[in-house]
Amino acid sequence: MNKALLIIDYSYDFVATDGKLTAGEAAQHIEKSLYERIKQSYNDGEFIFFMMDAHVEEDYYHPETKLFPEHNILGSKGIELYQSIRDLYNEIKDDELVFFIEKTRYSAFQGTPLQLLLKERNIESIQLTGLVTDICILHTAIDAYNLGYDITIYKDCVASFNQVGHEFALSHFEKTLGATVE
Template identity: 60%
Template structure:
């Protein structure tokens, strides 16, 4: 099993108390676990992908413009990796196995080169952490499933602003996508 860690949208706007679309305390509560997962993958010299939502302010063509308040705006501090995860990224970003990739849709696979980078490295298993469990994490898991990857979700590294949605998403990933919830 060749694994890669994918950290999804762990940004200021999604995690901080005053973030534009924050999951708040549940997202803040997984911070240490995320750092531990990052450290584990650094130690294994396995690939780590930081997938980050990016938007243009008031983009009339993006479907999220009608659904959510403006968030993760290009050039804003809201896109910065949050807290200790951001600090750890700054320490490891020059490593050959660490990537930061912008994404414009919920799935980390939609419109990015993530699949190509994973296949170049013979990755067959994606390990997911980040926010929001029932939106971008779930859609990334669906994308991984459709591309034939084995999926592991670090339950102590995902969070949502919707507790019911979080639970339903974990259940869906386990029972419909054969994801291991670990």
């Protein structure tokens, strides 16, 4: 079965202590596990998709502007991959197994070519990592479920700024979407 690893929104704005919409220590805590997971998937010849939340400054038409402060602005430091994940991406980015896709909605499937790229590569199973467990990971998982993918979420590679939401999402993945939570 062809597998793909998705790294969702592991950006400066979501991870750094001074990020615009940071999950702070919880997001920083998963960096080593996330690095190891990416490295292992790459060494195993799996497809890797870096999916990045991307916004323009003062986009008052985007629904998130009513809910969250501006974050992951195109051209800013905030949208860059965070530290060791950025360094690893720079090492592997030229490989045909590695993709970087900007997204403007919570789900990595909405308004992106992700579904087409997965289908072209006969990928049946996706592994979700990154941020934020109860927002972008959750919405991506729901879309993946509706599209018929086998889903795995790695607990040591997801985090949120809301611990209650994080725990709810982990339970929802397993009990409602039938995902594997490891």
